Amino acid sequence: MIPGSFEYYAPRSLSDAVKYLSEHKDDVKILSGGQSLLPLMKMRLSKPGYIVDIGRIPGLDSITEEDNHLILGTLVTHTQIEESALLKKKCPLLPQTATTIADVQVRNRGTIGGSVAHADPAGDWPPAILALDAEIKVTGSSGERWVKCDDFFLGLMMSVLEPDEVVTAIKVPVTGTDKTAYLKAVPRSSGFAVVGVAVRMAIDASAVCDRIALGITGVTDKAYRAERVEQMLTGKKLDSKLIEDAAAESTRNVDVIEDINGSSEYRAHLTHVYVARAIQAAIQG
Ligand SMILES: Cc1cc2nc3c(=O)[nH]c(=O)nc-3n(C[C@H](O)[C@H](O)[C@H](O)COP(=O)(O)OP(=O)(O)OC[C@H]3O[C@@H](n4cnc5c(N)ncnc54)[C@H](O)[C@@H]3O)c2cc1C
Numbered sequence: 001m002i003p004g005s006f007e008y009y010a011p012r013s014l015s016d017a018v019k020y021l022s023e024h025k026d027d028v029k030i031l032s033g034g035q036s037l038l039p040l041m042k043m044r045l046s047k048p049g050y051i052v053d054i055g056r057i058p059g060l061d062s063i064t065e066e067d068n069h070l071i072l073g074t075l076v077t078h079t080q081i082e083e084s085a086l087l088k089k090k091c092p093l094l095p096q097t098a099t100t101i102a103d104v105q106v107r108n109r110g111t112i113g114g115s116v117a118h119a120d121p122a123g124d125w126p127p128a129i130l131a132l133d134a135e136i137k138v139t140g141s142s143g144e145r146w147v148k149c150d151d152f153f154l155g156l157m158m159s160v161l162e163p164d165e166v167v168t169a170i171k172v173p174v175t176g177t178d179k180t181a182y183l184k185a186v187p188r189s190s191g192f193a194v195v196g197v198a199v200r201m202a203i204d205a206s207a208v209c210d211r212i213a214l215g216i217t218g219v220t221d222k223a224y225r226a227e228r229v230e231q232m233l234t235g236k237k238l239d240s241k242l243i244e245d246a247a248a249e250s251t252r253n254v255d256v257i258e259d260i261n262g263s264s265e266y267r268a269h270l271t272h273v274y275v276a277r278a279i280q281a282a283i284q285g
Contacts (some may be wrong), residue, residue: 005165010053014139014166017052019279022164024050030076030166035106051223060113060168063087072170074113076199081108086196087199089171093180093200097128099159100184113167116152119159119222121257122192127215128182131198132172140165148251156221176182178202181282184218185270187261193218194261195271197278201233207283209233214278219256219271226250238283247275 011017029048031037032055040046054060056074061075063084070091072081081087082098101107101124116136117127129136134149141164152159161167184196201212212233214226226280233244251271256264 001040001042004044006048007050007268008053009050010056012056012058014168015053016075017054017057017166018139018141018164020050020052025163028052028163030114030117031271033110035079035110036114036118036120048179049161054166059194065090065174068077068174069171070174071170072112074167074169075111076113077103078107078110078112078115079104081112088172090176091132093128093132093175093198094172095180096180097124097198100124100182100186100196103149112153116157116170117161117167118158119153120153120201121156121191121221121223122194122196123223124184124193124217127198127217128194129170129172130215130225131213132202133177133179133213136167137169137171138165139168141161144168146171150225153222158222177277179282179285181278183274183278183281185274188190188281193207194267195274196275197271199278201279203238203283206237207239208237209235212279214250214275216250216271216275219251219258219267220254224254226275226285228252233279238279240280243276243279244272247272247279250275 009020028050031051031053036225060073062073066267078098078101081094087094112125115123129149136152137145138145140162162243178200180197180200182194196217198215202210214229216226217223229246251268256268258264
């Protein structure tokens with residue numbers, strides 16, 4: 001389990017990192033926490049000739065509050081998110097999600113930006129940030145841009161990132177009194193979601209749903225918003241029957257995958273069960 005040889009570069013500035021990326025475009029990989037990249041390199045599923053380690057670039061590992069939003073630098077680790085008092089208070093869906101990721105070792109090294117860039121179809125951050133309508137800051141040789149989360153993920157480990165671009169931050173809203181939950185079904189062997197469901201919702205005192213956003217992972221080639229479920233519940237007084245009927249629509253028009261963890265019929269059923277449970281968990285707080 002030894003990776004192929006590569007040239008290693010650890011710049012101290014983002015502009016140097018971007019320059020290196022544009023010089024080695026076709027054969028370079030960014031190293032963040034290394035929790036996905038290194039296993040792939042050791043199995044020779046990824047064989048970059050050049051590695052740019054962004055871990056020594058200052059200013060990419062903090063969580064700040066700005067204009068009713070929270071900005072997480074790309075190098076913020078899963079553990080930082082899990083333990084952040086600011087996030088627990090202002091955007092609890094993020095710590096709720098972080099606690100479900102892998103084990104302590106992976107959470108200590110793995111980063112939110114690395115996970116988002118990796119676009120793993122079973123990753124836990126994509127559904128959470130979809131449910132939060134997050135924006136992703138990307139920096140490349142043509143400058144900076146903010147990409148809406150809905151537009152970022154294209155398919156199996158594919159995103160809109162260009163080869164010379166770095167994810168530099170994730171922006172999420174302060175969720176205030178909204179109710180949130182993240183639930184996932186995991187096989188004991190890996191910890192990766194067979195299905196994971198993130199919910200952000202607002203309900204009034206008489207149980208009427210003012211708005212709801214649901215992000216789902218593990219089910220198809222990329223995380224997605226369950227828009228049909230959101231439409232069925234918005235503006236309605238919620239009860240168990242309505243939640244279950246809506247949850248049953250969460251895989252409509254979705255190409256549900258089949259793998260070692262189960263058939264597509266099984267996974268679709270599990271998705272319906274977990275969508276209903278996640279909504280109930282959010283309501284119960
Ligand atoms: C045993 C194990 C269990 C795991 N279980 C889970 C789990 O339950 N849920 C889950 O969500 N994840 C899980 N993971 C993955 C983990 O969360 C990783 O931390 C994450 O997928 C990648 O983040 P990273 O910082 O380690 O990125 P890296 O491994 O360093 O990079 C991953 C990929 O993204 C690219 N990249 C990295 N940073 C950037 C950037 N800033 N801009 C552009 N491209 C970038 C890299 O070039 C590489 O292609 C697990 C990993 C392991 C080893």
